[in-house]
Amino acid sequence: MTRPAHVPEDLVVDFDTLGDLKIDEMHARARGWRADKGSVVWTDHNGGYWVVLGAAEFRRGLIETETFNSASRGIKLVDIEDREVLVPIELDGPEHTQYRRVLNPFFAPRRMRVLEEQVRKVARDLLAGIAPKGRCDVVTEYARPLASSMFLSLVDWPLEDREILERLVSLQVNGMPGKSPEENQRIQTDALHELAAYCERQITSRRENPRDDLTTQLINATVDGEPIPDSRLVAGIMPTLVAGGLDTTQSVTSQTIRLFAEDPSRQDYLREDGTRLHGVVEEILRYAAPVGPLRAAIQDTELAGVSIKSGDRLHFMSQLANRDPAEFDDPAELHLDRESNRHLSFGLGPHRCIGAALGRVVLAVAIEEFHLAIPTYHLVHSDSQLGAVWSMRSVIVEWDPDRSPSLTQTA
Amino acid sequence: MRVTIDSTKCQGHAVCLTHSPETFDFDDVAGKAFVVVADVAPEHEDHVRRAEANCPERAIEIV
Numbered sequence: 080m081t082r083p084a085h086v087p088e089d090l091v092v093d094f095d096t097l098g099d100l101k102i103d104e105m106h107a108r109a110r111g112w113r114a115d116k117g118s119v120v121w122t123d124h125n126g127g128y129w130v131v132l133g134a135a136e137f138r139r140g141l142i143e144t145e146t147f148n149s150a151s152r153g154i155k156l157v158d159i160e161d162r163e164v165l166v167p168i169e170l171d172g173p174e175h176t177q178y179r180r181v182l183n184p185f186f187a188p189r190r191m192r193v194l195e196e197q198v199r200k201v202a203r204d205l206l207a208g209i210a211p212k213g214r215c216d217v218v219t220e221y222a223r224p225l226a227s228s229m230f231l232s233l234v235d236w237p238l239e240d241r242e243i244l245e246r247l248v249s250l251q252v253n254g255m256p257g258k259s260p261e262e263n264q265r266i267q268t269d270a271l272h273e274l275a276a277y278c279e280r281q282i283t284s285r286r287e288n289p290r291d292d293l294t295t296q297l298i299n300a301t302v303d304g305e306p307i308p309d310s311r312l313v314a315g316i317m318p319t320l321v322a323g324g325l326d327t328t329q330s331v332t333s334q335t336i337r338l339f340a341e342d343p344s345r346q347d348y349l350r351e352d353g354t355r356l357h358g359v360v361e362e363i364l365r366y367a368a369p370v371g372p373l374r375a376a377i378q379d380t381e382l383a384g385v386s387i388k389s390g391d392r393l394h395f396m397s398q399l400a401n402r403d404p405a406e407f408d409d410p411a412e413l414h415l416d417r418e419s420n421r422h423l424s425f426g427l428g429p430h431r432c433i434g435a436a437l438g439r440v441v442l443a444v445a446i447e448e449f450h451l452a453i454p455t456y457h458l459v460h461s462d463s464q465l466g467a468v469w470s471m472r473s474v475i476v477e478w479d480p481d482r483s484p485s486l487t488q489t490a
Numbered sequence: 491m492r493v494t495i496d497s498t499k500c501q502g503h504a505v506c507l508t509h510s511p512e513t514f515d516f517d518d519v520a521g522k523a524f525v526v527v528a529d530v531a532p533e534h535e536d537h538v539r540r541a542e543a544n545c546p547e548r549a550i551e552i553v
């Protein structure tokens with residue numbers, strides 16, 4: 080693809096989010112871009128789009144929906160042709176609001192207290208198996224099963240289906256590393272279809288045996304007086320919920336344990352006073368943001384003095400805006416006692432992450448239970464990747480299984 | 491201390507409820523917070539200040 084003429088040469092950076100770059104390397108590069116080029120830069124990779132690094136520009140972009148929309152955002156890192164619109168993430172305006180009103184109650188902060196207990200039980204069961212071993216891969220043995228159990232509890236699907244779901248989501252979101260873009264397009268398309276087929280089975284089973292749960296209520300919900308079409312339920316809403324919730328939560332949980340294993344004084348900080356947990360979760364969310372919203376400009380505008388034309392695509396990178404020195408003191412450092420923290424990890428504006436309260440609960444439970452079950456631990460090895468969701472490939476940690484953990488439990 | 495939420499700005503992050511459950515409540519369908527006790531008791535002022543400082547949408551106003 081040729082670069083549009085209005086993109087100045089000196090704003091172009093070499094950034095391939097599907098390339099083989101680690102999270103820390105990426106942050107080091109982005110610091111350079113910010114210093115040399117400013118808050119808005121351009122990449123030719125993956126179809127060509129603007130990369131937004133600044134917190135102020137992020138705020139404007141996500142709140143000014145008359146200039147930047149979601150429906151035509153189209154940075155499909157690998158595009159899947161002929162698919163349903165993802166709901167609500169690719170809707171705009173009143174239609175988006177209607178779907179949010181249907182979905183909001185399931186994610187209300189109150190409801191999260193019930194889910195919290197279910198997730199806590201899963202965390203304890205997993206840790207009972209892990210603690211005596213003295214070593215684990217946090218990603219596969221803890222963060223991933225916890226995130227998928229959270230999702231299954233949310234929608235009330237069988238917890239035994241955990242592994243089916245994990246495989247499909249991982250393929251659909253990131254494809255298979257090492258495959259060509261064409262192969263991955265097919266792999267991701269197949270995974271999306273398989274996921275839809277799985278969702279369809281759940282919907283059919285609720286039609287036959289209605290229950291008091293999210294799936295049944297979605298079947299019975301109306302938008303504009305009409306029921307939601309099945310095709311939209313199984314291929315638009317459900318995949319968005321699955322894909323939005325699993326890899327994100329898993330990534331932040333895994334990154335947390337890595338950061339704490341690298342510097343055990345962070346573990347001590349939390350163990351000394353369990354009431355610090357809430358602030359810790361917020362700072363981790365700022366530091367380890369895994370995704371950023373995608374938009375398209377629907378009219379000509381300017382962002383940080385850069386001319387944006389209608390039709391341009393933009394990636395508002397929470398990951399990088401969260402490290403904007405204009406908004407955060409000492410942004411490249413993890414300060415677990417940060418007081419004011421308006422991080423952008425869940426986005427802003429009408430598309431603000433619907434699962435934010437759930438994500439926060441799962442993170443808090445994941446971190447708290449890990450430190451209740453595992454004594455001081457150390458990092459053996461870790462590996463990360465970029466992609467649609469920045470994540471850890473592995474986080475291997477070790478501890479002395481004969482020592483007892485200590486964490487002053489939160490009230 | 492008096493506190494208000496600008497409901498055109500609020501997008502329901504619910505950060506305020508965590509900091510000051512005495513002051514804020516949540517409309518589950520609209521997905522937005524609202525103020526239940528606008529006249530903040532002195533012992534809750536700190537909580538409300540923290541809510542204001544952490545509201546991502548800058549929707550909370552202390553007057």
Ligand code: HEM
Pocket residue numbers: 149166167168169179230233319320321323324325327328331368369370371372373397423424425426427429430431432433434435437438439
């Ligand atoms: C730490 C965990 C999470 C992070 C960092 C995160 C991040 C985000 C971000 C940045 C957006 C905004 C996208 C945009 O503006 O285009 C978003 C939207 C969304 N998230 Fe999350 N998310 C997390 C957890 C979850 C969970 C647990 C769920 C539910 C199971 C979820 C479901 C969604 C949905 C459905 C949307 C679309 C909302 C809309 O378009 O109105 N997320 N998320």
Ligand code: SF4
Pocket residue numbers: 495499500501502503504505506507522523544545546547548549550
């Ligand atoms: S923190 Fe701000 S945006 Fe979030 S619910 Fe409270 S007032 Fe609304």
